[in-house]
Amino acid sequence: MPHDQTPGLEPTATPIGAGCVQCMAGDGPGWWFYLRRCAACEHIGCCDASPSQHGTKHAREAGHSFLTSFEPGESWFWNSETDQYYEGPELAPPTVYPASQPTQGPRDKVPRDGERQLH
Numbered sequence: 001m002p003h004d005q006t007p008g009l010e011p012t013a014t015p016i017g018a019g020c021v022q023c024m025a026g027d028g029p030g031w032w033f034y035l036r037r038c039a040a041c042e043h044i045g046c047c048d049a050s051p052s053q054h055g056t057k058h059a060r061e062a063g064h065s066f067l068t069s070f071e072p073g074e075s076w077f078w079n080s081e082t083d084q085y086y087e088g089p090e091l092a093p094p095t096v097y098p099a100s101q102p103t104q105g106p107r108d109k110v111p112r113d114g115e116r117q118l119h
Helices: 054-062
Strands: 035-038 045-046 066-069 075-078 083-085
Touching: 035 054, 045 054, 054 066
Parallel strands: none
Antiparallel strands: 035 045, 035 066, 066 075, 075 083
16 A cells, blocks of 8 residues: 555645644743654654653544654654554654754753753
8 A cells, every 4th residue: 555545644734833743832841852743743742752742642632653754854743553663755844843852852952951851
């Protein structure tokens, strides 16, 4: 089956924002280690190593199984239902967070001991 016809993948969905939607809205401590993009909608969430794990929470609550990285140099897809990696289609831009944003972000929210809080 072509990737653009795979249930749960919507290559034309354009992500909103440059960071985790929930963290930026004040849900949890408000910072992340890495970002994940929902491959079915515009949602950007934080990874499972982040304190709030919003990416996977979104996938499970919305029934959107496929997540992909929103990090530079990464192009994998993860299915949160099967816990497996997949190859997927090229998604609509942007495919990574803005270059002006630090890897862990947002800059003013990450605590000094952030690395020790990895899950």
